[in-house]
Amino acid sequence: MKHSGKIALLVAIIGAVVAALILFGARLGLWEPITGFGLYRTYFNPLAGIIAGVGLLALVIHLVRKEKTQATLGGVAAIVGVALLIPMISSTLNPTPRAAPIHDISTDTANPPEFEVLDDTRAGASNTLEYGGPELAAAQVAAYPDIASLETDLSADDAYQRALTVAQDMGWEIVAADAERLRFEATARTSVFYFADDVIVVVTPQGDGSRVDMRGVSRVGRSDQGVNAARIRDFQQQFQN
Template identity: 50%
Template sequence: MSHRSSRIGTLLIAISLVAVLIIAIMMFGARLGLWEPIVGFGYIRRYMNPIGYFVVGLSVLGVIYQVIARNKVGVVKGVITSGIGLAILAPMIYSTVNPSPRGPAINDITTNTENPPQFLVLDDTRAGAKTSLVYGGEKVAKIQRKAYPHIAPLQTNLSAEDAYSKALNIAKTKGWEIVAQDAKAFRFEAVASTSVYAFKDDVVVVITPKGNKSQLDMRSVSRIGRSDRGVNAARITDFMQNF
């Protein structure tokens, strides 16, 4: 009796796996061409926690039923389902226990706030953009300097030609869509997509000759959102570290 299979337990696990699949589709639906990134992000904000609560609640009822029925297999499957439900709720639980500070209300980050690299090809007509590529001036610069004081121009020992080639290769390796490149001016513009939700951000990289050496500057701007939640700063930091 205690070793028999449990159809109810199997059903609970199946429901939990379907829930995980639904969440994955919401997160990566934009990459599948199902909707715009902001739509999937909105779905996650509205439905992920309710789905998690549903799975956990259903699993608790299932475990209680299987305990009463003295079906150990069913109890184990119910506990597994509960674990999946808690995994779905994990981001909410973590943010409640360890709340992260709210990111600065800017979506335009640059290594050079005094003379930010300018976009010459990409403009405010870019697809899905609700933000401007016109730099916000000292107001934005002040917020950035306070939030990300480590972001600054990168001084390299490479010639401008070599630095440009290396920077362009890094961008390609990261899967950025190179929109425009000018080897003579040592600059290129690209579109980078976030790994989750596939939000598109616009990037410009400019190399300035400094004798036999060079200086690398870049700028990363979100197409949507008043705050980028630190994504652009992280992208620039990662790029500089890779360089």
């Protein structure tokens, strides 16, 4: 028990590396995003609890023995564990409302933009790109009533170029762009777990200006946890800045 502080710190370092791999392993090509998400749900909180517990145990032991250096190491390990537990603690104290069980969000639910290049063979996809019709439209309006087409004073050509620039600035992978038809398809990925969502943006001339429509579809999962709606809001805000 003489070196339990060092042992606790080693456990914390190894545990932190494992936690990082769980969150970002898909980005490194180690596994599919859904695998990383499954590992997170099963192992992340128990791992964090073990790190925190080992660190606290080492801290108490060395405080009793008045061994400041080892106690400090145990305290650092405990802090690492508690830090990893913050998402669970936060969600427990302030639960996030359950997101709507939909994963296909469009600014135009009456005439949603249709994918032409991306299709159901895209890597890792279990969700179709076929729009769900009136039932999906009604579910979206109930869950995200603010999602709507973006109307702008820019000409259609200028709006298209602006939209393409914003998409690139947001880190989307542009899969296909058609400047003549004022449309492009892209893939956007979440920073954690690296889930892929496929996006289409279409610009339509409208009077002296234009209208920008956008649709985002997650490749996996019944619910996108609000990610596509949030991405549309972010895109529209950046477009207007």
